[in-house]
Amino acid sequence: MNSERMESLKDLEQHIHYRFNRLEWLNDALTHRSFANENPSEAITDNERLEFLGDAVLGLCVSDLMMKSFPDFTEGRLSKLRSSIVNEQSLADLACALKIGDYLLLGRGEELSGGRKKPSLLADTFEAVIAAIYLDGGFEKTLLFIKNLFLPLIEAEDKDILYKDYKTALQEVTQARYKEIPQYSLIAEYGPDHDKTFEILLSVADVIKTAGTGKSKKEAEQRAAKQALEILEKREMDDGSG
Secondary structure (H helix, E strand, O other), X not given: OOHHHHHHHHHHHHHHOOOOOOHHHHHHHOEOHHHHHHOHXXXXXXXXXXXXXXXXXXXXXXXXXXXXXXXXXXXXXXXXXXXXXXXXXXXXXXXXXXOHHHHOEOOHHHHHOOHHHOHHHHHHHHHHHHHHHHHHHOHHHHHHHHHHHHHXXXXXXXXXXHHHHHHHHHHXXXXXXXXXXXXXXXXXXXXXXXXOEEEEEEEEOOOEEEEEEEOOHHHHHHHHHHHHHHHHHHHHHHHHHO
């Protein structure tokens, strides 16, 4: 690896907030198969083995973060949350944010076809960089790197899944039981523009009515749906005991 490449990789270290003991690991992680194939005399190692390892390390670290953040979640809910976070598009977005694509070594054909911006290629390279950090610094440093990037995504996605789950669950119940779907309507909003509170009325025909409040319409709908589910569950229990 020449001095120019080393200086380039040191720039990338600043973007990813990790300093390597052996820059060779990072260089390998950024070497696409097309580049290695076009330079056989240089005995270059491509990043496919690192990608394989990085995929496993990333899955373990994200699972570890979710287990600690959400001790009451079921296995199914954890799996749903993880699959919504660890996917090609989210990894490619992170790679773009860290400017990883700018430092890739690509073959001529891959370069001309826009390889630096391909989501699949960026996602694979991101996983290879994770493996490089793991091999260079160990599990704890890798976990910290992943935590800084993924914990905000995990917490934000968890809120979205909660909203979707309550509303979806309620709709499934009401369609099966009453052949009706819930209707949501805004009945009030108050507070200054930068700190509004919304109140949503939920109704299912003449069977059930609940209201929910929140800092967004989505949050208010979620709370109204949760209340409606609790009422329906109580009615079912009462009917069963009667």
